[in-house]
Amino acid sequence: MAVIELSHLEKSFGEIEVLKDISLSVDKGEVISVIGASGSGKSTMLRCINLLEKPSGGKICFHGKDIMDKGLNLSEYRAKVGMVFQQFNLFENMTALQNCVVGQIKVLRRRKEEAEEVARENLARVGMLQYINAKPRQLSGGQKQRVAIARTLSMNPEVILFDEPTSALDPEMVGEVLAVMRTLAESGYTMIVVTHEMGFAKDVSNRVIFMDKGVVVEDDTPSVIFQNPKVQRTKEFLARYFAS
Amino acid sequence: MSLSFLEKVLFLIERYYPLFLSGMATTMLIAITGTVAGFVIGLVVAVIRTIPVSEHDSKFKKIALAIVKFICVAYIEVFRGTPMMIQAAVFYYGIFMGVNIDLTLAAFVIVSINTGAYMAEIIRGGIISIDKGQTEGAYSIGMNHRQTMTSVVLPQAIRNIMPSVGNEFVVNIKDTSVLNVIGVAELYFQSRSAAGTYAMAFQSFTIAAVIYFFLTFIVTRILRLIERRMDGPKSYVIYGSQTNPDAEIRIKKGGARNGRY
Ligand SMILES: Nc1ncnc2c1ncn2[C@@H]1O[C@H](COP(=O)(O)OP(=O)(O)OP(=O)(O)O)[C@@H](O)[C@H]1O
Ligand SMILES: [Mg+2]
Numbered sequence: 300m301a302v303i304e305l306s307h308l309e310k311s312f313g314e315i316e317v318l319k320d321i322s323l324s325v326d327k328g329e330v331i332s333v334i335g336a337s338g339s340g341k342s343t344m345l346r347c348i349n350l351l352e353k354p355s356g357g358k359i360c361f362h363g364k365d366i367m368d369k370g371l372n373l374s375e376y377r378a379k380v381g382m383v384f385q386q387f388n389l390f391e392n393m394t395a396l397q398n399c400v401v402g403q404i405k406v407l408r409r410r411k412e413e414a415e416e417v418a419r420e421n422l423a424r425v426g427m428l429q430y431i432n433a434k435p436r437q438l439s440g441g442q443k444q445r446v447a448i449a450r451t452l453s454m455n456p457e458v459i460l461f462d463e464p465t466s467a468l469d470p471e472m473v474g475e476v477l478a479v480m481r482t483l484a485e486s487g488y489t490m491i492v493v494t495h496e497m498g499f500a501k502d503v504s505n506r507v508i509f510m511d512k513g514v515v516v517e518d519d520t521p522s523v524i525f526q527n528p529k530v531q532r533t534k535e536f537l538a539r540y541f542a543s
Numbered sequence: 544m545s546l547s548f549l550e551k552v553l554f555l556i557e558r559y560y561p562l563f564l565s566g567m568a569t570t571m572l573i574a575i576t577g578t579v580a581g582f583v584i585g586l587v588v589a590v591i592r593t594i595p596v597s598e599h600d601s602k603f604k605k606i607a608l609a610i611v612k613f614i615c616v617a618y619i620e621v622f623r624g625t626p627m628m629i630q631a632a633v634f635y636y637g638i639f640m641g642v643n644i645d646l647t648l649a650a651f652v653i654v655s656i657n658t659g660a661y662m663a664e665i666i667r668g669g670i671i672s673i674d675k676g677q678t679e680g681a682y683s684i685g686m687n688h689r690q691t692m693t694s695v696v697l698p699q700a701i702r703n704i705m706p707s708v709g710n711e712f713v714v715n716i717k718d719t720s721v722l723n724v725i726g727v728a729e730l731y732f733q734s735r736s737a738a739g740t741y742a743m744a745f746q747s748f749t750i751a752a753v754i755y756f757f758l759t760f761i762v763t764r765i766l767r768l769i770e771r772r773m774d775g776p777k778s779y780v781i782y783g784s785q786t787n788p789d790a791e792i793r794i795k796k797g798g799a800r801n802g803r804y
Contacts, residue, residue, distance in 0.1 A: 349683055353598050378685035388680030392698045394779070401694055402684035432779045447680070454684050 300363055302327050302458055302489050303348065303380075309356035310343055317343045319513040320357070325458070325491065330484045332500035332521070333493045335510035336536060341493040344510070345460045348491070349382045378406050381451035385463040387443040389435040395422060395446045396431040399453040407454065414453075421449040425479045441472030445479055452483075459483065461492040477503075497540065501525055509533045551746040559737040559747075566733030567754055569647065573722070573729065574715040577654030581715075582708065584655060585662025588615045590692060592663070593670050615663070622660035628721040630657060635725040650727045654719065658711055665707045669700030702773045709766040713759045730754060 301324040310318040317340045325331060333341050346352040348359060350366065350373065359366050366376055390398050399418035403409040409417070422428045425445040435443055444464055451459055461480065465473040477499055484490060484503050494500060500507050500521060507524040509517045509532075517524060517533045528534050546554065556563070592615050596605055622630065631653045673696050681691040720731035730751055738747035 351679055351682060374685035374687060376685075377683060382683040384676065384680065384683075386676050388676040388683075390677055390680065390695045392695065392702075402681075402686060405690045405694065406685035430779075434775075434779070437779055450680075450684065 301325055301360075302362060303491075304360045304363075305344075305348070305357065306360070307357035308344070308347060308354055308359060310340070310347055310352060311355045317513050318347070318354075321513075321515055323508070323515060323518070325489060327457075327489055328487050329506055330488075330490045330504040331492065331506045331508060332504040333491060333508045333510060334495070334497070334500060334536075335516075339510045340513040341510055342462050345382065345462050345491065345493060349377060349380055349460060351382075374406050378402070378454040379456055380458045380460065381454055381456035382460045382462065383444070383447055383451055383464050385466050387435070387440075387447045387467075389443055389447055389450070391435050394432050394434055395427060395438070395449075398435070398446055399450045402450065402454055417455075418449070418453050421452040422446070424452065424482075425449045426475070439472060440468045441475045444468065444472075444476045448476075448479055448483075456488075458489045458491070461490065461494070463493050463495065465494070465496060497525070509536065511536070548746065551743050552750060555737055555741075555743055555746055555750060559733075562733040562737050563730070563750060563754065566728060566730035566751075567758070569728055569733075570716060570719045570730040571758060573647065573650045573654055573719045573727070574712065576651050577658055577719075578708075578712045578715050580651070580655035581658025581662050581711070582666075584659030585664075585666050586697075588618065588659065588663035589666035589670060590697075591615055592667055595688065619660045619663050622657050623664075626721070627653065627657045627718060628724050631722055631725050646725065646727050649725065650719070650722045650729075653722070654715060658715060661711055662708070665704050665711070666700065668707075669704035670696055672703060673699050702770070705766065705770045705773065709763060712762055712766065716758050716762065717755060 303323075303325040305321050305323040308318055308321040308323075309316070321344060333344070335341055343352060347354045354367070361376060361380065364371070390401065393401065396415065396418050399421060400411070400414045403414035403417060404411060407414075419428065419431065422431055425448050427442060427445050427449060430438060430442060430446070433442075435446070438446065448464075464480065465476050468476065473496070477496060480490070480492070480499070481503050490504075492499070492504065502521075504521060507519065507521050508515055509524060509528075509530075511532055517528060517530045519529070523529070524533065525537065528537065592612055594608060594612075596608060600608075631650070634653055635649055670692075677695055677699075678691055681695050686694070719727070719729045722729055723732040723735070726732070734747045734751035737750075738744040
């Protein structure tokens with residue numbers, strides 16, 4: 300069974316229809332890159348999956364259960380489906396360690412010692428163990444994003460959503476974050492990654508989705524999408540992308 | 544009898560220092576308790592006013608919330624929109640009429656409620672100034688609104704509004720003087736008594752002015768210290784280094800690693 304399944308997902312903001320009839324099935328261990336022009340609805344789709352936005356129509360299922368059901372425990376669900384943001388969204392009043400601990404204590408009800416142990420493991424995993432006592436404002440962009448990834452990992456998620464995790468970074472810091480994401484992909488996490496990093500989409504993901512104007516235009520393996528896309532609009536987007 | 548200004552001042556102090564001291568004590572007591580209670584009231588009102596209405600909520604919750612929010616807004620508008628002197632008079636001669644309430648207690652109630660109205664808006668300003676991203680970050684790991692407020696938003700909001708809270712405190716020290724309208728024996732009231740007997744108004748109120756300034760000055764210094772405590776250390780400790788994994792490296796303000804503080 301699919302881990303996450305979107306069927307006929309729709310989202311409008313007032314009159315503007317941002318997502319129109321999106322259907323998508325994500326299996327365990329899949330690493331999916333989502334590409335597409337600005338404004339095509341990529342962030343909105345991720346935010347719907349995490350329920351930061353409420354879908355206007357259609358269904359989202361997690362292990363076959365509708366996440367909009369009244370009975371759903373929203374906190375539990377969000378802990379299982381983590382999200383990494385373009386702007387990091389770290390807690391500015393906490394150290395790197397506390398950022399990774401607070402959710403475990405409040406949401407997963409872990410004991411402090413256990414939570415700190417888990418946080419340390421994950422900070423080590425993203426190469427930030429040295430900085431456990433640093434506050435976000437004392438870190439560089441790449442370091443912040445790595446802490447944000449560790450914060451998400453500390454909740455033991457099954458799925459991680461990434462919304463352009465490297466777009467706010469200086470070029471020299473993009474590599475360190477992509478390297479971390481690559482190790483996560485290799486260790487079997489299910490990932491949906493909205494990205495403009497075509498190298499990552501090509502080499503790391505096993506599926507690429509091209510979105511345009513609120514619909515999924517093409518959904519295929521990286522080699523098909525990048526070498527011989529079947530849909531004209533995909534061709535045009537990639538041609539424009541690689542020309543610039 | 545022709546005494547110099549200074550001689551008259553000394554004369555007043557010598558003769559009436561218990562009056563000035565008790566006025567000072569009453570003023571500080573009302574200002575401190577009123578500011579603290581006002582802060583608590585403001586915190587509650589501001590937190591209520593910033594509760595998000597989500598589409599998931601039941602109809603009952605939505606309506607209840609709308610009513611409570613309306614009451615909060617009405618409270619703020621009424622108590623910011625009328626002078627504290629009038630509020631004191633209305634409360635004391637109207638609402639507390641016939642109830643044998645202690646004057647200082649009445650003063651405390653009035654100052655708290657009045658301050659609460661201002662604090663509510665100051666704190667709400669602090670809350671909405673914390674960028675929405677941190678709230679989403681908290682939601683994304685499953686934290687609920689209450690947890691997000693108490694762990695993430697309020698600690699930062701309160702730190703940021705400390706200068707405004709200080710303002711309110713200072714205003715309260717000075718504005719307790721309007722409570723003489725109901726006969727509270729605060730500093731202004733006592734200075735007026737001292738001035739009356741020997742017709743030394745100028746001297747007596749000069750003493751009062753110096754005391755007011757002294758009080759507000761001390762309070763502002765203390766608040767600055769508290770702010771600095773809240774900011775925490777400017778440096779952090781790095782654990783381990785490439786060459787010596789057990790070394791502790793202290794990064795000082797403006798350190799070489801990154802100068803962003
Ligand atoms: N809260 C909102 N209210 C109104 N319109 C919104 C809102 N959020 C997004 N939109 C609109 O939805 C459309 C899709 O936005 P979205 O952020 O999902 O695009 P995107 O594909 O992520 O673009 P980018 O690559 O620039 O991040 C845009 O036209 C945007 O203006
Ligand atoms: Mg986006």
